[in-house]
Amino acid sequence: GQQLNQSPQSMFIQEGEDVSMNCTSSSIFNTWLWYKQDPGEGPVLLIALYKAGELTSNGRLTAQFGITRKDSFLNISASIPSDVGIYFCAGQFGNEKLTFGTGTRLTIIP
């Protein structure tokens, strides 16, 4: 099935650094969702975006719904060890099924 282009694929950063990742699509969505998945667990919803241009924060996380409706980014400020995991974006048009990104694996170097 279709997948969204998510970048970077992986990131190696030091604790305290900021993180930025994004998702792009060839088609428009009217919902963008960002999830975090820990090993052996299901994805956990971090932020949901419902309007083009919307900028939403959840603690140290900030996500934006691109104005073209074809992209979204997620920023994490001042990373901490528990931020380690795989981050997935997902787009939805109407009530159609979710389309997932390829994932960004975040590793924090001690």
Next chain:
Amino acid sequence: GAVVSQHPSWVICKSGTSVKIECRSLDFQATTMFWYRQFPKQSLMLMATSNEGSKATYEQGVEKDKFLINHASLTLSTLTVTSAHPEDSSFYICSAWRIGENTEAFFGQGTRLTVV
């Protein structure tokens, strides 16, 4: 706390046997649930859409006779892997939509299936 509960979290079964995985929405009714499969280091691949009161909709390439889905109530969907083989070993995840002013998709904890 979790709004979607999946059980079991892991299961080991012998080749040829069937395994049932349950997905429950805990504090909302879900007319639509989804079943995904995830291989190591890969994204989630949708297998089927489970609809309460009607037949499931399977994605292309997913055998409906092998992966039986039953959406028995507004809070429960089950996935049965029939006549399991080692190649069915994977991480299976369910999802349920909470419909409100905005629709939110929540995921279960996942089930690690190992077929020996």
